[in-house]
Amino acid sequence: MTAKLFLKTSSSARERAIFSPGKDGEAGDVGSIVDAAGCSQAEKGPLEARSSFQTEPKTLLGGTPVNPSAGAEGPEFDPSRRLFLQMLGAGLVITVLPDVSPGQRRSGGSGPAATVGARLQINRQGVVTVLTGKVEEGQGARAELTQAAAQELRLPVEQVRMVMADTDLVPNDGITAGSRTTPVNVPSVRKAAATARELLKGLAARAWQVDPKTLTVRDGVITQRQGGQTLSYADLARSQDLAEVFKAQIPADVTLTEVAPGDVLGRSVPRPNGRDLVTGRHQYPRDKTAPNMLYGKILRPPSYGATLLAIDLTPARALPGVRVVREGQFVGCVAPSTFRATEALKAIAKTATWKEVPAPSSQALYAHLKRNARPGRRPREHQRGSLDTGFAEATKVLTESYRVAYVQHAPMEPRSATAQWTGDKLTVWTGTDNPHRVRADLARSLGISHEQVRLIVPDMGGGFGGKHSGEAALEAVRLARAVGQPVAVQWTRTEEFTWAYFRPAALIECKAGVNAEGGLCAWDFTNINAGGSALEPPYAIPHSRARTLGSDGPLRQGAYRGLAATANNFARESFIDELAAAAGRDPLAFRRSHLNNERVRVVLEKAVKEFNWEERSQRITPELGVGLACGTEKNSVVATCAEVAIDRRRGRIKVLHVAEAFECGPIINPANLESQVQGCIAMGLGGILREAMAFDKGAILNPSFGKYQVARFEDMPTIDVHLVANHKIPAAGGGETPLIAIAPAVANAVAAATGVRIRSMPMRPELHRLRVRS
Amino acid sequence: MERSMHLTVNGKQTTLITDPSRSLLDVLREELHLTGTKYGCGKSECGACTVMIGDEAVRSCYEDVGDVKDRAITTIEGLSSGETLHAVQEAFLAEGALQCGYCTPGMIMRTVGLLTVDPRPSDEKIISWMNPNICRCGAYPKIMNAIRRASRLMSEVTSK
Numbered sequence: 001m002t003a004k005l006f007l008k009t010s011s012s013a014r015e016r017a018i019f020s021p022g023k024d025g026e027a028g029d030v031g032s033i034v035d036a037a038g039c040s041q042a043e044k045g046p047l048e049a050r051s052s053f054q055t056e057p058k059t060l061l062g063g064t065p066v067n068p069s070a071g072a073e074g075p076e077f078d079p080s081r082r083l084f085l086q087m088l089g090a091g092l093v094i095t096v097l098p099d100v101s102p103g104q105r106r107s108g109g110s111g112p113a114a115t116v117g118a119r120l121q122i123n124r125q126g127v128v129t130v131l132t133g134k135v136e137e138g139q140g141a142r143a144e145l146t147q148a149a150a151q152e153l154r155l156p157v158e159q160v161r162m163v164m165a166d167t168d169l170v171p172n173d174g175i176t177a178g179s180r181t182t183p184v185n186v187p188s189v190r191k192a193a194a195t196a197r198e199l200l201k202g203l204a205a206r207a208w209q210v211d212p213k214t215l216t217v218r219d220g221v222i223t224q225r226q227g228g229q230t231l232s233y234a235d236l237a238r239s240q241d242l243a244e245v246f247k248a249q250i251p252a253d254v255t256l257t258e259v260a261p262g263d264v265l266g267r268s269v270p271r272p273n274g275r276d277l278v279t280g281r282h283q284y285p286r287d288k289t290a291p292n293m294l295y296g297k298i299l300r301p302p303s304y305g306a307t308l309l310a311i312d313l314t315p316a317r318a319l320p321g322v323r324v325v326r327e328g329q330f331v332g333c334v335a336p337s338t339f340r341a342t343e344a345l346k347a348i349a350k351t352a353t354w355k356e357v358p359a360p361s362s363q364a365l366y367a368h369l370k371r372n373a374r375p376g377r378r379p380r381e382h383q384r385g386s387l388d389t390g391f392a393e394a395t396k397v398l399t400e401s402y403r404v405a406y407v408q409h410a411p412m413e414p415r416s417a418t419a420q421w422t423g424d425k426l427t428v429w430t431g432t433d434n435p436h437r438v439r440a441d442l443a444r445s446l447g448i449s450h451e452q453v454r455l456i457v458p459d460m461g462g463g464f465g466g467k468h469s470g471e472a473a474l475e476a477v478r479l480a481r482a483v484g485q486p487v488a489v490q491w492t493r494t495e496e497f498t499w500a501y502f503r504p505a506a507l508i509e510c511k512a513g514v515n516a517e518g519g520l521c522a523w524d525f526t527n528i529n530a531g532g533s534a535l536e537p538p539y540a541i542p543h544s545r546a547r548t549l550g551s552d553g554p555l556r557q558g559a560y561r562g563l564a565a566t567a568n569n570f571a572r573e574s575f576i577d578e579l580a581a582a583a584g585r586d587p588l589a590f591r592r593s594h595l596n597n598e599r600v601r602v603v604l605e606k607a608v609k610e611f612n613w614e615e616r617s618q619r620i621t622p623e624l625g626v627g628l629a630c631g632t633e634k635n636s637v638v639a640t641c642a643e644v645a646i647d648r649r650r651g652r653i654k655v656l657h658v659a660e661a662f663e664c665g666p667i668i669n670p671a672n673l674e675s676q677v678q679g680c681i682a683m684g685l686g687g688i689l690r691e692a693m694a695f696d697k698g699a700i701l702n703p704s705f706g707k708y709q710v711a712r713f714e715d716m717p718t719i720d721v722h723l724v725a726n727h728k729i730p731a732a733g734g735g736e737t738p739l740i741a742i743a744p745a746v747a748n749a750v751a752a753a754t755g756v757r758i759r760s761m762p763m764r765p766e767l768h769r770l771r772v773r774s
Numbered sequence: 775m776e777r778s779m780h781l782t783v784n785g786k787q788t789t790l791i792t793d794p795s796r797s798l799l800d801v802l803r804e805e806l807h808l809t810g811t812k813y814g815c816g817k818s819e820c821g822a823c824t825v826m827i828g829d830e831a832v833r834s835c836y837e838d839v840g841d842v843k844d845r846a847i848t849t850i851e852g853l854s855s856g857e858t859l860h861a862v863q864e865a866f867l868a869e870g871a872l873q874c875g876y877c878t879p880g881m882i883m884r885t886v887g888l889l890t891v892d893p894r895p896s897d898e899k900i901i902s903w904m905n906p907n908i909c910r911c912g913a914y915p916k917i918m919n920a921i922r923r924a925s926r927l928m929s930e931v932t933s934k
Contacts, residue, residue, distance in 0.1 A: 461812070
């Protein structure tokens, strides 16, 4: 069953991606993950869910599966020096090879690089190449990790290159997700680079017969203070000894350089390959071609869970150059151009008959979620005090529920993959956040060893948590094997909007009590279906419960930038404003008196000061409102003030001004962090204003940018970003949390101006409530 | 029905045999291997595929190649001359006006189209002109800065 196979494939890939080891506590966020066939993974055992990527391994590609654990017995593949040189291109001579022993770099499940050589290389020009399994998708990892190496090696950034996400060359750094690159991989690259620097100094000291402590390093040149002798990294790279010493393990307790003002860590280093991006020279996953490559299109079911009953393939086969692949429910057309492949697919799609299954519609979504609410697979619950006691103390009790629609990541580059078989060796270029996992999944599906699969992720066109899986890769691989030529599968926007996964919708039920003194005394908060990120309030409330429930989500659900933190913070921060009003208190004063997170307090004070909140909140009119919100997630904190103009006659709103203060520890790259905050605000505006998947009978009704409207230029307010540096903690990631306060700030501004509280993300379906007849 | 036709892209004339109802985008990417022009939606709704045809910024996904065969087409690859970047490219780099960069070629080409008709656009004009182009990363504020900078750069050059 294609649909079923496909869905299972992707949902389990997603699950593994999200549940993969080494991630922080986000796992609970997907406790309610349900595949699009409506089959809750909560009802499957973990093993079943985890193995489902290999559905039909024997028939998948017609190959004979081998024991997946028998990788060492598979065909020999030597990730040779030659390959590595080819990869890096002419003019770069690598003298130190990555450690290629299967136990380290290539095991697929191991952690980051253990040896210095597995993490970095130095060539005879003194250029350092850093190897990382992390992916660049616009978040800035390439620049940050370059800075990390340059900092410790005392090199200009121009002398550092990155090789990212090529499984034949790089260590397994896990999935690029959860804002983990900054807190985890920046330190791991720094440790390797600091170790390398000391090893290089050791080589120089040995050559000069001096104590390494007497040596200093600057711009890749090692100098001995007394003798005035110098040796550059380039000089040392010429010696055979370097290869030997770089086999050293990276100690866990390497001393990292204290970062000082003016250092490279902390500087706005631009995207290292920016020039290739503005000239069109950079090849995204979708741009990769191989000799004799063909283009493939896959037959998609008319609705989720539909089964193909019959199809006539002859109309496609009659077209010149077209080949049709059918393996059970999997049907694809391959041709020398996308145009011809599409033509062929249309010709046979007309002849297909399907068995469809009933599915809920977006109209009935929240009732459906409520009806099916139940303990999730990974429930979260935080409890303090006694709710009975808390509510008994309350003089006012509010009960409200908030709704958050399904949304999609909609990265500008839809899924795509190019697959090329060379003998038994498979090379796949694709856009995924999880290169080693997708490699392993492909190998298992094909019944070949991990070593036979080389998966490469060129810097890709956006992800936002939406590319944790490898659907297009598997499709391209199947077609390429069937036709014996390289094949590119490039999803259309419609396919991306329909067959990728979605951020889970949420129904959030809130009940809280305020006592006679105007203080919050009881708090009961339940997120149905979306998960537990940022579930706990950053407020002191003596009696509280915050929990998640799973449900029967009708769409395929997965990770997203900010995960459920956006939904939870929208509900909480909207509700806080409602409670403040019920207590007769100003929303800022109300927050100030309850905040128990000092870092949140700092950014809140920064945002209100820069926004001039005290004055502007006194000037609210029915047509012009201001609102604020704050929150914390993934060890970073945010506060946002927004000004919104309301057209009461037409029921429209326009966000005019946003001031956002954000803090995620020390700032590694201010310009990049500013871009992330701006980008989060843009994405958050799309979510509060308009974005919502519409669906009925298992089909997406708005699978286009014309109908699913993301934020555009004209939606953008004036944005003031205030980055707050905090040197008391290690650097945390900044690509997600700036998203979580914009939606409630806008909703609060609208409510402040009009008295109309819209408890829905997006607001659009309820904007008519703002209309007044003149 | 396939036909033989001439296409002039980035100053070079090529002859190819293809179906005239194929999109210009497909032909640029798959026949001429000019992959700098991006597919974003295929429906003229995002602007990632923007190229210049003559002096006009056009979405190549929505143009049949048969309709543009006698026109001068410029893609992102043809914008710079050798290693010297076009002022708009310079401005995008200088302002850091990109994140994933996938929309960037389309943004740059549309900006070139804007500055061709209006070398000193107001912010309002920039917003309305650029609105058809989507940047999902939300680099809009820095793209605005880049367009303002490009306008300055280009007017400095012409006033010299």
